[in-house]
Amino acid sequence: MSFEEKMEKINALLKSLNDKDLSLEESVKLYKQGVALLKEAKEILENAKLEVAEINAPEQA
Numbered sequence: 001m002s003f004e005e006k007m008e009k010i011n012a013l014l015k016s017l018n019d020k021d022l023s024l025e026e027s028v029k030l031y032k033q034g035v036a037l038l039k040e041a042k043e044i045l046e047n048a049k050l051e052v053a054e055i056n057a058p059e060q061a
Contacts, residue, residue: 006041
């Protein structure tokens with residue numbers, strides 16, 4: 001799943017979590033999914049940051 005797809009899924013989970021009719025059990029389940037997706041998205045961002053830093057780093061002789 002791409003970063004963008006993960007963010008779309010996270011946004012959908014947030015909308016679902018705002019549903020007042022959602023049970024506590026379902027809320028916890030969705031929360032866990034969201035936390036896992038956020039962790040994965042953060043990892044993708046960190047890898048991209050490292051890649052950009054490598055590209056921008058001056059070459060060592």
